Amino acid sequence: METSVEMVGSVAVVAVSGSIDALTAPELAAAINQQIEEGHTNLVADLAGVEYTSSAGLRVLLGAVKETRSRGGDLRLAGIRPDVKKVLDLSGFTSILKHYPDRGSAVDSYGG
């Protein structure tokens, strides 16, 4: 798994690629937490490069959502691949998280 961060206006876009699972999840948690600590609470997780996410990976995403929301921000998902979408649907994530087809529309959803 690899992560990279890009600021688009006031929105921090965390692009993730590879596999988010029990072994890589701590790394993703650290990357997201760093953004939150720096005061960026409007986050987009760009999952276009993610081919798999396990239950441990999902719990990290949820932890990040809760943290940003309790600080008045949000974590929104972008570019979910069909296989990953299936797991997110089953796990209830698509009904409690806002998700968008690509990073552009996810960033725009914060209203510029």
Add this chain to the structure above:
Amino acid sequence: MPSKKRIALVIGSGSVKCAAALGLMRVLEREGISVDMYVGCSGGSLYAALLALGTPVEAIAEMSAALWTRDLTARPNRRALLQALVPALVKFDARFSLRDDRLVNRRLEEVYGGHRFEEAKTPLYITATDFMTAEMVVLSQGALFPAIRASMAIPLIFPAWELDGRMLVDGYLSDPLPVGVAIREGADVILAMGFEAAYQSRLSTLARYVFQFTSVMSNNLLTANFAFHNLAHHSEVLLLVPEFEQKVGLFDTEKIPYVIEVGEKAMEKQLPYLRQLLAA
């Protein structure tokens, strides 16, 4: 003291029992606590919509008593369920129902006709279920009447409602207490008023057997969804399940004052904690 926390009221399915939400609102009004979004499912959508439009609580009590009467399912054909078991006799499709929906449509039109989501003073979300794919559908724009009609399309009783090319049925089939909508829409403190379906003590007929099984599934669906939402939410979800000592049947509208009172008590019990939450 006004709080920055966004408060959502989610009213689950429960027919006449949903009027308990009015009791809850009485308490909030007394306390000067305002709601930032309403979510309604099935019977709960009747109340959520009027509250979102800014209708006074006492007026809603009267309106709902006039709307929801026994004659909505008039001329009960007691053999209809059994006759329908022989499809060859009936032209059959997904819109099948045991009751004529003209009266319920007229009543809903009288109250909600002409109103739109866009004129709601507080954001409003109404849930229904896609009959073909089983998915929850969240309605939040356009005319109110079709949304409410779809949300309360009780399967087999009222026909499914077609909206934007989708065949919609009662929201309780996908989630009897759709807390997830409030979470997604950014609520902090969520007041979730839900109702459990009652169990039968004896299953003496096929119809009772079907009702029992439906209640078992819908109560378990309520519990499972709530368990998830409870863990998934970043802030607090206050679950209010009013306990009714008197039996409240599907059309016991004369019990609305009692139902409101029970809802008021349920909210009062949680009030000290709600105050703390909002002050924190």
Add this chain to the structure above:
Amino acid sequence: MNSKKVSIVIGSGGIKCAAAIGLVKVLEAEGIPIDLVVGCSGGSMYAALIAAGVTAEAMQERTLFLWTSEIMKDYTSNLKATQDGSLRFNERSGLVDDSVMNERLHAAFDEYRFEGLARPLRLVATDLMRGERVVLEKGSLFDAVRASLAIPLIFPPWEVNGQLLVDGAAVDPLPVDVAIQEGAEVIIAMGFMLSNRGRMRSMTAVQQQLNNIYMNNLLKATYAFYNLAHHAEIFPILPDFEEPLGMFDTDKLPDIIARGEAAARAELPRIVRLLEA
């Protein structure tokens, strides 16, 4: 290899549950030991056979023996009889005469009890009157499988220890929670979404669609919670079926097993990676 406890959970799904045979094939071939087996509804049959240590091939044979349309004896005539009132219905009734099914299940399971199985087993059923989950873990395997399989309306409920039990799918179609409760670490959960009907031509079809909607939503809601509640990894395996399968499409059995095997294989590298970590 390692000391992580591996549990497998086989959810409800009628004939599709035979995909569990494919899963077992993969795990056996890879030498991954199974420490606990949990089953619900149609999945109970396979969970029980797996726990008993029956080989994949023998399981396939038993499916063909157990699962034929003869077990639907009298369905049509009873359905008609409820219509003219000559068949009275109560909480112990079903639309099918269950004698054939009971006979087959006796033949398959009478030699086993929960005690003395090769692997610990838990089966899930529903208390019809109280609407609660019941976990069966002792005594007669026949009773437990029969109760867990009792599709409401179709098969009569089955009484165990004074409780009237029906299909576990009404409370917990993919009972991952039972494995969590038993202290499982790695959980492999094979579940089945029911296929939605394109057309509904009868009251029973509408009723079936309603039940499917409930059960699919129940599967998702329970899984969503278990996923957050579990401290370790859950691997969901949801085999794809392009076309809806009838309850007795046993001629599709090889295909069903192959799909289960393919779905398990796709997940395998991740399972192995975790077990070796």
